[in-house]
Structure formats: C-alpha cells, structure tokens
Amino acid sequence: MKKTETQHTPINGNDLIALGYPENEILGIALKINRKRNGYTKTEMLKKYAEVLAHPENFLHDKVFKTLAEGFRDGLHLPKHNEIPLNEHPNAYPIYGKEQIEEGALKQMNLAMQLPVTVAGALMPDAHQGYGLPIGGVLATKNAIIPYGVGVDIGCRMALSVYQLPASYYEQHHDTLKEIIVKNTQFGAGQGFHGQYKADHAILEDPKFETNALIKNLKDKAWSQLGTSGGGNHFVEFGLIDFQQDDQELNIPKGTYLALLTHSGSRGLGATIAGHYTKVAKQVCSLPYKAQNLAYLDLNSEEGIEYWLAMNLAGEYASACHEIIHQKITKALGAEVLAQVENHHNFAWKEMYQNEEVIVHRKGATPAAKGVLGIIPGSMTAPGFLVRGKGEEKSIQSASHGAGRQMSRTQAIKSLNQSDINSYLNDFGITLIGAGKDEAPMAYKDIYEVMNAQHDLVDVIATFTPKMVRMADDGSRED
Structure with missing residues (x-):
C-alpha cells in the first residue's frame, strides 16, 4: 500500500544538505522551522526551503520562513572567521562489536576523531548515540577536555558489595530484603x-x-541528594554473585553469595556542571556546526582548570552517594562484607598513551587497565560480570560499561507491552520495584554478544544474577 505524504512526513538535515544548505547554524534554524510547517507537506516544504536558499530577501516578512531568511541576511550560513578546522584525515580507531552498533554512534565517533586535539579513539560494543561523544566512546586528547565527552551524569558508577551470606538467603528473606531496599533508597531526578x-x-x-x-x-542541592539515586537506567539491586573459583586478590572462596549492586552518578550537581561548562566550551571553542557538541576546553585555561576541578568533585560526590547507600543497606542487613568493588565512567583521566600524557574520556566506558577490577551489568534479567582488565592499548585500556541500548526510550515505550514485560520478568524470577517500559530488558542488547566482542579487553572473574531491582518510577531521565 502506497504511503500518502502528509505534513508529518519527516524532514532531516540530509534533506536540506542535499538542497545546498551548509552544515552550520543556518541548518539548525531551518530544522527548527520545520516543526511549525503550518500545513505544508514534505515536498512543499522542501520547495520553500530551496526558494529561501536562492532568494532569502523574498521571505523576510514570511510568517514561517522569516527567521531563516534573516539568518541568511545576517550571514549565519557563512563560515565563521575564527572557526577551528577539523582534521580531514583522522586516525583509524578500533570498533568492538561493530555489527551491533547503530549508524548514529559511528558517525559521532568518526566526527570526534576529526577534532584537532584528538590523539586516539575506540568504540565499545555497547555503543549507541548520545550527545557529543557517543555512549561507549573512548577518546584520548592532547591537553583538552570535552564536557560532552565526559557526559551529563559526571562520574556515574557501579558499586558492588559481596556479603558473607549464601545464595539461599535471598529466597529465605525475600520480604525483608524488599523492605530494606525500599527503606534505604530514594530515586528520581530532583x-x-x-x-x-x-x-x-x-x-x-x-x-x-x-x-x-x-x-x-x-x-x-548536593547535600539534599547525597545518598540518593537518579532516574533512567540507575538502579539498586540485590542479586547472586557466583565465583567459579577462588579469587586470591579479593580473598573470596569459590561459591555463590548474596550481593548488592548499585548504578548511579552525581545527580543534580553533575548535571548542572555539565550544562554550564558545555556552554562555556561552545563560547571559547568555535568548532564547525556539526561538531559543536564536542567543544573542548584547554586544560591550561582558567575555564579548563575550573571544569577539571568541578568534574573531579562531581565524581567524588557520586562515589560518596554509593558509599552511603551501601553503608545503610549493609547495616540493615547486619551482614559481613567480603569485598567491595567500584568503577566509574562518564569521566576523564590523565593517562599515558604511547609514552605521551593524554586526557582519556570514557563516555559510558569502563576503565580496563591491567589488573583493574570493574563491573559490567546486563539488564534486569541478564547477568552482569565482575571483570579484571587486560590493559589492551588498542582500546585505550577500556571496556564497555554495560549491555547498551538497542531501542531508544521512545521506541521502547511505544512498542513494548507492559503485560509482556511483566511475564518476561516473572519468567526470570525478578522482583521489580519502580521502572518504566523504557528500561525493559528487551530494550537492551544481548550482554553475551557484548562480552564476546570484548574478550580481548577483560577477564570475567564472577557472574552477578539480578534478583530484586529498584529503579525510578516517575519518568526521571537523570542518567
């Protein structure tokens, strides 16, 4: 059946570029106007766009195209005199699990590799499109830091407590554990x-x-949110962690134990810092329009030093939030902790790469230097993995930070049925407290495929199976 074109048929940037629109501020204005078509179909709208491009002076009083025409009149379509050129011949970079990665994430990573400050990059198998650097993107730069290369939820992290309690404890004390997790956690943006x-x-x-x-x-604000968790994919969960053999470093004998796993970040503190310094970076770093979200700060500049301090504060604050949650729940349990492991992403580190100091941005990627411990979660129904890094230089000593999304939040909400989700959770014996359809297990990639794609990067030392999961249930998106 032939589709009928309507005023809702989408127009994207590529449609306008094909007409001759440059990839700069004028393109953004044109796309914004497209939201208010006033009855025009896609074909009619594109014809108008072509006319404005050819003769903007004829549209200076047009109710729909006035701002676009004014943009052409004011020269917004022309290259800025101080615009920083991109590198047209960037270095190649490794892509782990490429067949599972969406085109948008690849384009974003390709663009990041063109920055004049870029030294090296890598894309993890859980990668998907974000703002600026893709989630799952790792980027090493020379003395420069990219606020959107770090991310909005600065210092977001995983924290694991392994208790000296057997697997049977979970079923025997299910209701008590539920009461403990509800009483000692709080979720949601704001x-x-x-x-x-x-x-x-x-x-x-x-x-x-x-x-x-x-x-x-x-x-x-930081004080009021201390010890709380954000929205989106942040969680606090009880599960069972299985060590197939003794782990000498952690001093844990082979066996299966009750464990607590948390995922959250720096809350409103980190989000405000990210928003502010991204604006600052865009003001002082004049990149081409398509790369504006990758605007960077020189670490020798006042702004760069300020952001570096603020980023580290947000990271330490995120760690404090996890520490408080684990302390509260451990106290309520009255259990002995055998081991604790913590790792973070959405951060930038000063590291050595090929005998040169670089700034390594890990936007949704786990540090995996040789011997470094990390936690890579799956989904509500898929296992997570306690891993030890192999220190692979090609990946800039990094691994994935999770399974990664295969459905956008909007797609998941529109396409998934709540009763089907409930049945699926029931099949796996999951007790879920909170969460929306956008966090359903089927919205995520297959964690086994993700782990297979990065076997050169980490060794698995234990498997964590979720059993009781608490997430925000108020539509929060602070992730």
Missing part, C-alpha cells in the same frame, strides 16, 4: 532528603566546593 533525613559525609567539606560561585551554590 529527588532528595530533607531535614533530619539528610546524610552526612566528608565530601561536603571538600574545598573544591569553593571553586567558584556556581559550584558553591550547588552545595545545598
């Missing part, structure tokens, strides 16, 4: 504790809170 319920931690005395007025004014 959510926090008040008054006597506020947590305390040495992070609140960190002198980096005095960096500038912006950071200082975020201290109260």
Whole structure:
C-alpha cells in the first residue's frame, strides 16, 4: 500500500544538505522551522526551503520562513572567521562489536576523531548515540577536555558489595530484603532528603566546593541528594554473585553469595556542571556546526582548570552517594562484607598513551587497565560480570560499561507491552520495584554478544544474577 505524504512526513538535515544548505547554524534554524510547517507537506516544504536558499530577501516578512531568511541576511550560513578546522584525515580507531552498533554512534565517533586535539579513539560494543561523544566512546586528547565527552551524569558508577551470606538467603528473606531496599533508597531526578533525613559525609567539606560561585551554590542541592539515586537506567539491586573459583586478590572462596549492586552518578550537581561548562566550551571553542557538541576546553585555561576541578568533585560526590547507600543497606542487613568493588565512567583521566600524557574520556566506558577490577551489568534479567582488565592499548585500556541500548526510550515505550514485560520478568524470577517500559530488558542488547566482542579487553572473574531491582518510577531521565 502506497504511503500518502502528509505534513508529518519527516524532514532531516540530509534533506536540506542535499538542497545546498551548509552544515552550520543556518541548518539548525531551518530544522527548527520545520516543526511549525503550518500545513505544508514534505515536498512543499522542501520547495520553500530551496526558494529561501536562492532568494532569502523574498521571505523576510514570511510568517514561517522569516527567521531563516534573516539568518541568511545576517550571514549565519557563512563560515565563521575564527572557526577551528577539523582534521580531514583522522586516525583509524578500533570498533568492538561493530555489527551491533547503530549508524548514529559511528558517525559521532568518526566526527570526534576529526577534532584537532584528538590523539586516539575506540568504540565499545555497547555503543549507541548520545550527545557529543557517543555512549561507549573512548577518546584520548592532547591537553583538552570535552564536557560532552565526559557526559551529563559526571562520574556515574557501579558499586558492588559481596556479603558473607549464601545464595539461599535471598529466597529465605525475600520480604525483608524488599523492605530494606525500599527503606534505604530514594530515586528520581530532583529527588532528595530533607531535614533530619539528610546524610552526612566528608565530601561536603571538600574545598573544591569553593571553586567558584556556581559550584558553591550547588552545595545545598548536593547535600539534599547525597545518598540518593537518579532516574533512567540507575538502579539498586540485590542479586547472586557466583565465583567459579577462588579469587586470591579479593580473598573470596569459590561459591555463590548474596550481593548488592548499585548504578548511579552525581545527580543534580553533575548535571548542572555539565550544562554550564558545555556552554562555556561552545563560547571559547568555535568548532564547525556539526561538531559543536564536542567543544573542548584547554586544560591550561582558567575555564579548563575550573571544569577539571568541578568534574573531579562531581565524581567524588557520586562515589560518596554509593558509599552511603551501601553503608545503610549493609547495616540493615547486619551482614559481613567480603569485598567491595567500584568503577566509574562518564569521566576523564590523565593517562599515558604511547609514552605521551593524554586526557582519556570514557563516555559510558569502563576503565580496563591491567589488573583493574570493574563491573559490567546486563539488564534486569541478564547477568552482569565482575571483570579484571587486560590493559589492551588498542582500546585505550577500556571496556564497555554495560549491555547498551538497542531501542531508544521512545521506541521502547511505544512498542513494548507492559503485560509482556511483566511475564518476561516473572519468567526470570525478578522482583521489580519502580521502572518504566523504557528500561525493559528487551530494550537492551544481548550482554553475551557484548562480552564476546570484548574478550580481548577483560577477564570475567564472577557472574552477578539480578534478583530484586529498584529503579525510578516517575519518568526521571537523570542518567
């Protein structure tokens, strides 16, 4: 059956580029106008776009195309005199699990490799499209830091506590564990504790809170949200962790134990820092339009130093949040902790790469230097893995940070049926507290395929099977 073109038939940037529109600010204005078509079909709209491109002076008073015509009049379509050119012959980079990675993520990584400050890059098998650097993107730069290369949820991390409790403890104390997890966690964008319920931690005395007025004014919000979790894919869950053999480093004998796994980041503190310094970077780093979200700060500049301090504060704050959650739940359990492991992503590190100091951005990627421990989760129904890095230089000593999405949030909400999700969770014996359809297990890639694609990067030392999962249930997206 032939589709009828309507005013809702989409127009994208490629349609306009094909007409001759340059990839700069004028393209953004044109696409914004497309949201208000006023009854035009796609064909009619494209014809108008071509006319405006040829004779913008004729549309200076047009109710739909006025702003676009003014943009041409003001020269917004022309290259900026101070625009930083991209490298037209970038270095190649390794892609792990390429067959599972969407085109949008590949395009974003290709663009990041063209930055004049880029030294090397790698794309992890859980990669998918994000803002600036793709999620799953690893980028090494020379003395420059990219706020959107770090991400919005600065220092987001995984934290694991392995308890000296047998696997049978879970079934025997299911209701008690549910009560403990509900009582000692709080989720959602903007959510926090008040008054006597506020947590305390040495992070609140960190002198980096005095960096500038912006950071200082975020201290109260940071205090109220201390020990809470964000929205989106953040979780607190009980599960069973299986060691197939003794682990000498962790001093854990072979066996299966009850464990607590958490995933969350720096909450409103990190999000505000990311938003502010991304704007600053775009003001001082004039990249071509298509690369604006990769705007960077020189680490020798005042702005770069400020962001570096703020990023590290947000990372330490995220760690403090996990520490408080684990302390509360461990105290409620009254159990002995055999081992704790923590790793973070959405961060930038100063590291050596081929005998040169570089800034390594890991946007949704796990550090995997030789011997370094990390946790790579699957989904609500798929196992996660406790891993030890192999220190592979090609991947810039990195691995995936999870399974990665195969459905966008919107796609998952529109296409998945809640009763089917419930049946699926029931088949796996999962107790779910909170979460929306956008976090359904089927929205994620196959974790086994992801792990197979990175066997050169990490060794698996234990397998974590989720059993009881708590997530935000208010539509929050702080992830």
